[in-house]
Amino acid sequence: MANEITVTFLGTSSAPPQLSRKQSATVVKYKSHTLLYDVGEATQYQMIKHKIKFTKLTIILTHLHSDHTLGLMGLLTTRNFRNIKTPITIIGPEWTSKFISLLFFAYRFKPDFEITIIETSGGIVLENKDFTLESFPLSHSDTSFGYNLVTKPKIGRFNINKAVKLGIPKGELWKKLQNGNSIEIDEKTIHPSAVLDEVEDDSMKITITGDTPFDETTIEHAQNANLLIHDATYPSYEEERAKKYLHSTCVDAAEVAKKAKVKRLIMTHISELHKDLDESLRDAQEIFSNCEFAEDGLKIKLKFKD
Numbered sequence: 001m002a003n004e005i006t007v008t009f010l011g012t013s014s015a016p017p018q019l020s021r022k023q024s025a026t027v028v029k030y031k032s033h034t035l036l037y038d039v040g041e042a043t044q045y046q047m048i049k050h051k052i053k054f055t056k057l058t059i060i061l062t063h064l065h066s067d068h069t070l071g072l073m074g075l076l077t078t079r080n081f082r083n084i085k086t087p088i089t090i091i092g093p094e095w096t097s098k099f100i101s102l103l104f105f106a107y108r109f110k111p112d113f114e115i116t117i118i119e120t121s122g123g124i125v126l127e128n129k130d131f132t133l134e135s136f137p138l139s140h141s142d143t144s145f146g147y148n149l150v151t152k153p154k155i156g157r158f159n160i161n162k163a164v165k166l167g168i169p170k171g172e173l174w175k176k177l178q179n180g181n182s183i184e185i186d187e188k189t190i191h192p193s194a195v196l197d198e199v200e201d202d203s204m205k206i207t208i209t210g211d212t213p214f215d216e217t218t219i220e221h222a223q224n225a226n227l228l229i230h231d232a233t234y235p236s237y238e239e240e241r242a243k244k245y246l247h248s249t250c251v252d253a254a255e256v257a258k259k260a261k262v263k264r265l266i267m268t269h270i271s272e273l274h275k276d277l278d279e280s281l282r283d284a285q286e287i288f289s290n291c292e293f294a295e296d297g298l299k300i301k302l303k304f305k306d
């Protein structure tokens, strides 16, 4: 079966409550990883509804506003109640550690599982054999970040002839190269590309902004993304309000998608000021046609080429 990434929108509303939309939370599943971007008020209920496990989670906070973090304590408390011992990683901007320890103090909460907190100020946040997660600063709150998830490209087959020709002795060094690591022989560095067959770069990129006004930084960082998930709090005619409250209109989101040459745009963080979503969608599609509004429960699959 081809590899795929599944994105599930658990909450697609801006901060004030709406009956049809919950506050921000988006889940990205890839291989054995479950990444939860933002944890709005009703996140754990939405996780149960959409069958997202509480066990293996990496939580990524775009910023610390309450409509993106209110569900965090509930979710962590439930892990204690259910006796879930698997460790958890929480990634967020500067102040995330302080923020979480203050919450724990206020609620007299002690987790029965290990928590690793990573504070980002931009750049690579996390890297493993399957993906790289990188953050970039946005101008929404004092510290807000967008995130790029980039999957690692498929590795070509180890070419024994090339290895022998280069005089690399069989054994440990072959293994290192096969795993994508460079080696040193006679003070010369040999990169894996020298002994692996060439394959097409099949890496995928998902850019998630969290709350943001129209921002050139996003255009720069979202270049050629397979999927851009962008703030579209307001309809096109609320441009002034968007600037004032440091959010985007649907047209701003479409402009960013177009300028960043992304393949697909999904707009979220939707306020009730969108009186007619179809009209807002038409406004956005005039600028960037492959776009849609998220709905709570929307699930999309991004498939890799075979």
Ligand SMILES: [Zn+2]
Pocket: 014, 015, 024, 065, 067, 068, 211, 269
């Ligand atoms: Zn928000």
Ligand SMILES: [Zn+2]
Pocket: 063, 065, 140, 141, 211
């Ligand atoms: Zn916010």
